[in-house]
Amino acid sequence: MKSIVTGGAGFIGSHLVDRLIASGDDVLVIDDLSSGKPANLPQDVKLEEADIGDDRIANIVSAFQPERVFHAAAQISVSLSAREPMTDARTNVLGTLNVLDAIRNALGEPAKFIFVSTGGAMYGEPEDLPAQESLPANPGSPYGASKRTIEVYLPVYERLFGVQHTTLRLANVYGPRQDPHGEAGVVAIFSRAMLADREVKIFGDGNDERDYVFVGDVVDALLAGAAGEKTGPYNVGTGTGTNVNQLFNILAELSGYGRAANYEPPRAGDIGKISLDSSRLSRDTGWNPATSLADGLSTTVKWFRENPA
Numbered sequence: 001m002k003s004i005v006t007g008g009a010g011f012i013g014s015h016l017v018d019r020l021i022a023s024g025d026d027v028l029v030i031d032d033l034s035s036g037k038p039a040n041l042p043q044d045v046k047l048e049e050a051d052i053g054d055d056r057i058a059n060i061v062s063a064f065q066p067e068r069v070f071h072a073a074a075q076i077s078v079s080l081s082a083r084e085p086m087t088d089a090r091t092n093v094l095g096t097l098n099v100l101d102a103i104r105n106a107l108g109e110p111a112k113f114i115f116v117s118t119g120g121a122m123y124g125e126p127e128d129l130p131a132q133e134s135l136p137a138n139p140g141s142p143y144g145a146s147k148r149t150i151e152v153y154l155p156v157y158e159r160l161f162g163v164q165h166t167t168l169r170l171a172n173v174y175g176p177r178q179d180p181h182g183e184a185g186v187v188a189i190f191s192r193a194m195l196a197d198r199e200v201k202i203f204g205d206g207n208d209e210r211d212y213v214f215v216g217d218v219v220d221a222l223l224a225g226a227a228g229e230k231t232g233p234y235n236v237g238t239g240t241g242t243n244v245n246q247l248f249n250i251l252a253e254l255s256g257y258g259r260a261a262n263y264e265p266p267r268a269g270d271i272g273k274i275s276l277d278s279s280r281l282s283r284d285t286g287w288n289p290a291t292s293l294a295d296g297l298s299t300t301v302k303w304f305r306e307n308p309a
């Protein structure tokens with residue numbers, strides 16, 4: 001198939017590109033390389049270096065005539081979104097609408113739009129965990145609000161303009177190539193620091209829980225979501241929460257780190273506990289997370305060891 005991957009030079013996008021190329025897809029990556037790297041991509045993949053909000057996107061999409069567009073490009077920092085909601089919305093709302101408009105205005109049958117949304121920042125702090133999609137959206141940050149905003153637009157674009165979609169709400173994704181310079185990738189941050197024998201900071205008491213899902217399983221979920229007729233939204237997680245202290249201990253063991261963590265005051269806006277129930281995706285597509293936390297973390301630490309910064 002002909003597939004566009006926006007944000008394809010980034011962490012999740014580049015793993016998706018690898019898989020699409022391996023299965024014989026004709027792939028075009030659109031990425032402004034603000035955090036993504038060409039080195040994440042297979043050598044001969046087509047790359048358009050462009051901001052998703054740029055006027056050129058219409059021509060790029062029209063010239064390529066994709067059958068599907070995986071939309072992973074985003075401003076991904078929750079705390080930046082709180083400091084600069086307009087910056088977040090410019091990319092995550094207006095940039096995304098620019099891509100959707102390019103799809104609806106391209107010649108021929110509009111491509112299917114596979115939206116990479118968030119589960120971790122969508123539900124607030126529900127009492128009943130793991131969270132199901134039937135819970136009301138209750139984003140605690142402009143980042144979560146901008147992702148939710150696009151989810152509201154998608155059925156409208158489908159009804160009015162025939163742009164089909166699927167929404168995948170991802171939990172905390174980890175794996176090789178994650179950028180440790182960002183703030184979202186606690187596994188990447190801890191792994192790099194531990195392998196370099198540097199200080200590791202834990203904000204709060206370390207009892208915050210997240211649902212860590214391996215990037216290879218996330219790629220499976222994106223492809224499963226793309227293949228069906230269903231629109232979602234679909235949670236993509238393991239259903240199990242792991243707290244920061246547990247994560248610290250597993251990674252310390254894998255990387256041979258002998259120091260204790262440094263505990264710092266909690267950061268404003270960090271939520272306490274979240275995990276996602278993915279049984280809807282499992283029921284509709286047969287997807288299940290195949291990688292245990294132990295195996296996924298072991299693969300990840302090995303990759304960071306072999307690819308020092």
Ligand SMILES: NC(=O)c1ccc[n+]([C@@H]2O[C@H](COP(=O)([O-])OP(=O)(O)OC[C@H]3O[C@@H](n4cnc5c(N)ncnc54)[C@H](O)[C@@H]3O)[C@@H](O)[C@H]2O)c1
Pocket residue numbers: 006007008009010011012013030031032033034035036037050051052053071072073074075076091095116117118119120169170171172173174179184
């Ligand atoms: N990593 C996670 O735990 C997680 C969880 C939930 C959702 N997501 C979503 O998954 C997607 C991919 O995130 P990631 O973790 O791989 O982060 P990432 O930063 O590695 O990937 C984002 C990519 O988008 C590109 N990009 C950013 N702004 C752009 C713009 N204006 N125009 C064109 N390209 C732009 C970046 O250069 C980068 O390559 C994002 O939509 C993110 O919101 C990630």
